[in-house]
Amino acid sequence: SRNFTIDSIPGDGIGVDVTQVAMECVDAAAALHGFTVSWRIRDWNSDLYVKTGRMMPVDGIEQLSSGDGIYLGAVGTPDVPDDVTLWGLLIPIRREFDQYINLRPMKLLPGVTGAMPGIEDLDIVVVRENVEGEYSQIGGRFGAGTDAEFAVQESVFTKAGISRVARYAAEAAAGRGGTLVSATKSNGIIHTMPFWDEVVARTVAQFAGVTVDKVLIDALAARLVMKPTSVRTIVASNLFGDILSDLVAGVAGSIGIAPSANLNPERRYPSMFEPVHGSAPDIAGKGIANPVGALWAASMMLEHLGEVAAARSLTAAFESTLADGIATPDLGGSATTMEFAKEVRDRLR
């Protein structure tokens, strides 16, 4: 019978709470649909860093490469600098496995009214470039301790990197009304963004029926708040896509509901599925984290594995839970993480 090996990295803070309950829901959905998931639980987190000086073992990437996929909670804690935790685990996984697409869908979920009154039908996919751009390792801090102390950060955009994300996004836009909104800042960031615009335009021109709507990132942020239904598919650089995905999730009600798929579309390496949110130290250990982002990400993982029916049941189960008015406090409800997840399991069919 069908079995998948998934490396689960619960991580820190609420990453642990939400992955724990979501894995149970995945197991239940798998049982219903005639397959199994063998979880390899990895204790790769900030505690491990404090104990060993590493976020993951030296051969961590190699260990992950034999699995069918990676399921991550979140990493980050107030006790360890974020550049250590993120560059020690999350970013290397995205890069080593060439997960150059970060797919972040969002829609108005049943029973959720959204942050703004009067929003209907919000349905947006952010296609975020995930391995280059503003997130480069070129730069540094200089002159520590002097009055002339400064920091430099280089952005690196390549033709290959922009065109492959634009291609993926154009395909997504083709099935979603044909307009691809490209987030840019070619009026202000003078070297990289005109180049981004050119490569996006050239790439998308090869797709009949898809047009590029080039929008400056500042105006796009306002438009997403004021007229979110006017945008369906967005292609964005690493940093812009990061910011826009939290913005869109906030408009749709909470960043606790947003999922994320870090994909290597060629399937040469495992892909990674995680909620968009972080470890939320402010609510860690309280048992009230919203597990919807983690559940939705798990559903994207099942779909990626070819278990489309199981993915649909999982999504239907959390949607029907929300539709019945059961929600965690971030959405105005009073359910705990565990109560919400139990309702999801009860609704699986």
Ligand code: NAD
């Ligand atoms: P965050 O996403 O952790 O939290 C922002 C706010 O949203 C907080 O008020 C939090 O309580 C709330 N929130 C987030 N997820 C929620 C959920 N599921 N249910 C209910 N409320 C939720 O962002 P932050 O506070 O800026 O970052 C905290 C830490 O997480 C930092 O160390 C950061 O670097 C890290 N981080 C990690 C990842 C990742 O591992 N993929 C992603 C983002 C941030």
Ligand code: IPM
């Ligand atoms: C995300 C996170 C990460 C990112 C951080 C934690 C490095 O915010 O996955 O959205 O910016 O990619």
Ligand code: MN
């Ligand atoms: Mn983010």
